Amino acid sequence: MTETEGIRLQKVLAQAGVASRRAAEDLIFRGRVEVNGEKVTEQGRRVDPATDVIRVDGLRIPPKAEHLYLVLNKPTGVVSTMEDPRGRPALQELVSVYTRERVFHVGRLDADTEGLLLLTNDGEFSQRMMHPSFEVPKVYVAEIAGVITEATVKRLRKGVALEDGPVQPDKVEVLQRGADRSLVRITLHEGRNRIVRRLFDEVGHPVRQLSRIAIGPVRLGDLKLGAVRDLTREELGALLDLVKL
Numbered sequence: 001m002t003e004t005e006g007i008r009l010q011k012v013l014a015q016a017g018v019a020s021r022r023a024a025e026d027l028i029f030r031g032r033v034e035v036n037g038e039k040v041t042e043q044g045r046r047v048d049p050a051t052d053v054i055r056v057d058g059l060r061i062p063p064k065a066e067h068l069y070l071v072l073n074k075p076t077g078v079v080s081t082m083e084d085p086r087g088r089p090a091l092q093e094l095v096s097v098y099t100r101e102r103v104f105h106v107g108r109l110d111a112d113t114e115g116l117l118l119l120t121n122d123g124e125f126s127q128r129m130m131h132p133s134f135e136v137p138k139v140y141v142a143e144i145a146g147v148i149t150e151a152t153v154k155r156l157r158k159g160v161a162l163e164d165g166p167v168q169p170d171k172v173e174v175l176q177r178g179a180d181r182s183l184v185r186i187t188l189h190e191g192r193n194r195i196v197r198r199l200f201d202e203v204g205h206p207v208r209q210l211s212r213i214a215i216g217p218v219r220l221g222d223l224k225l226g227a228v229r230d231l232t233r234e235e236l237g238a239l240l241d242l243v244k245l
Contacts, residue, residue, distance in 0.1 A: 005046070006052075008045070008047075010025045011024075012049045012054065013033070013056070015064045016233065025043055028042075028043060035053070036052055037053070049063035050063060062240055067121050067125070068121050069231040070103060071118060071119075071230070071231060072117045073117075073226065074091070074114055080105055088111070102121060103120055104119065105119050106118040106120060106125075108191075109212060113211065114210070115212035115220060116214060117212075118218070128245060134243045134244070136189065136216045136242055137189045137215075139213050139215075140211065140212050141213055142207050142210050142211075143181055143182075143210075144181065144182050144207055145205055146180065146204070147182055148177065152204075152205070167188070167195060170187040182205065184200075216242050
């Protein structure tokens with residue numbers, strides 16, 4: 001699509017839900033809009049929303065979505081597959097209440113882990129999100145057995161060798177220490193199978209309960225267990241930046 005064949009920038013902003021057409025024109029006039037890194041102030045600028053990177057006040061504005069991008073708060077006991085041949089509770093049962101569109105999960109959580117799972121019907125987005133080269137951070141809260149010491153926390157922060165390679169957490173924070181338990185928030189940028197559980201097993205503190213509360217800029221917040229919502233425009237824009245789409 002050539003510039004003359006494109007869509008007017010203010011129309012794209014309005015379609016994306018940023019502002020009304022008139023308010024979008026004001027944003028452009030004030031120099032708050034960028035296209036492909038260039039500040040735009042002329043009102044006649046035409047763009048291709050599928051390929052041009054548009055930002056308002058530095059925030060990525062994705063085009064009007066052609067795909068679904070969903071957030072699910074997965075309960076424990078649900079397997080990370082859309083349908084399960086063994087008859088166990090699966091993701092489709094939860095997602096079908098929200099949409100009849102066919103989607104698939106981005107990555108996995110084991111059946112004993114609850115929390116944030118992304119689902120989409122955008123194959124390229126899914127592949128990028130799961131590719132280790134983009135290092136999308138994931139945040140977990142783990143209730144572990146025993147009282148974790150500062151020495152063990154330092155060991156975790158330095159990295160721990162597992163049988164399939166070392167693990168280097170981005171961040172480790174102790175939230176609570178009790179008589180026989182600790183609550184730890186840990187941030188990782190990789191998604192090897194059962195990585196958090198194996199990490200704490202290795203340092204002598206088996207996980208009793210585990211929840212994933214964030215993936216990149218996406219936070220679980222107050223989304224109820226088993227509930228589904230759409231990614232917000234801001235969340236999707238930030239994820240597209242993270243995976244360079």
